[in-house]
Amino acid sequence: MTQTLNKPAKAILFDKDGTLFDFQKTWAPWAAAMIADLARGEKAVLAKAGQAVPQDLDRQIAHTVGFDLDNGAFQADSLAVAGTAYEVAQALSQVITGLSDSEVLDYLMPSKMSMTPVVVPQLKQALEGLKQAGFRLGVVTNDFEHVAREHLEQVNISELFEVVIGCDSGHGAKPAPEGCLAAAAHLAVPAPDTYMVGDSLHDLEAAQRAGMRPIGVLTGTASRDDLAHLAAHVFADVADFVRFLTKSPL
Template identity: 40%
Template sequence: MTEVRAVLFDKDGTLFDFGGTWNAFATRLLKRLGRGDAVLTARAAEVIGFDLRLGRYRPDSPAIAGTNREVALLLASVLPQKVGALVAAIDAEAEAAPLVEAVPLVPFLEGLRARGLKLGVMTNDSEAVAYTHLAAVGVKDHFDFIAGADSGFGAKPAPDPLLAFADAMGLAPAEVVMVGDSRHDLIAAERAGMRRVAVLTGMADRAALGRYAETVLPDIGHLPAWLDGES
């Protein structure tokens, strides 16, 4: 089997625990957009699959793997704000989201770099928010490539942004493993011809991810052991 020479990570639900980071974000965003109107807030929560009573996303939420624009389009169907204003509001709240690392990222990434691996991030969040989040936890410079859905390569589940990473690193797709927490991540990797590793720090469970991934790990901290088994 082809040697793994690079790892491309999803961001939310992979590098960062999804529930710990994004449930608080959504609660604040919905209150901001609802402007004190309980009916509007409830409608907005419904279209993005967020349970206001429990304060968390439902597993089938279209917002989990969607781009910020896709989420804004859903919200625009029930709110008076225009799509552009909604995207701006989502980005602003996302930049202030409480970041819960799936594992301590600095030592984890330093360990991967010590193996000689190229590292990248491809998220369906915006590029600016990705840079903000990675810089906030001190790991922006650990990555050779960082892209969002608005970086010009497209968004997952299309393979194009993943192939852009392989091309930028001068590698064949088969030399790259994509690590993600959603079907979007894994389907994109399959279409790109990359290896596929799923983690359970997002909203999807093992049964949902197992049919798309080579392996399903509890979190990214188990990746080095998996890489050792593949070498």
């Protein structure tokens, strides 16, 4: 679906994980530890109740969330790539029987000690270039809003965004378009004058359904071929997109 991007735009919305942050570098180490912790917690509950304990529980959990334990990486079609923590917890309920859904969700909530965001190359410089060029910036993520804000603060870029919307902000989760539309409304920019940049089909579908310009980046788990049919253009990363957009080197 590659098309020209020369029509002026006024706002740019970004997904968070896989777009602002390198997905594998940020989340794979945390996921490996989370899977081990969750398996231990479930086994302890089952053993205490005198129930049979699956010996391959960690692999069952990994399979459910789409994580390759042997290679320490998320698979391209992982539910965790574009889904919400609620959706992951619901899927895990088919494997985890001793813990409640809320207890499983607790395991899926990373702390600052357990997860460190790894930004994509030249991110802050690229975002600052967009601000200087007059673009208004926002984040629309399927993560929780307060978690997203914490992550942006951790890497010192929170001040560059005027709006942050998460899956729990009252607008639903992508691929539903309402979060994107709410962000554009907050920025007072019409949807057709807004780019939505993301690494997953959920991001691009949300952009299309919102009437925005969908831009794909390759810092998640999807390939160029995966994204090309929904994206107006696919770039290597955010910096590559900004170089193209502003016609200036970073």
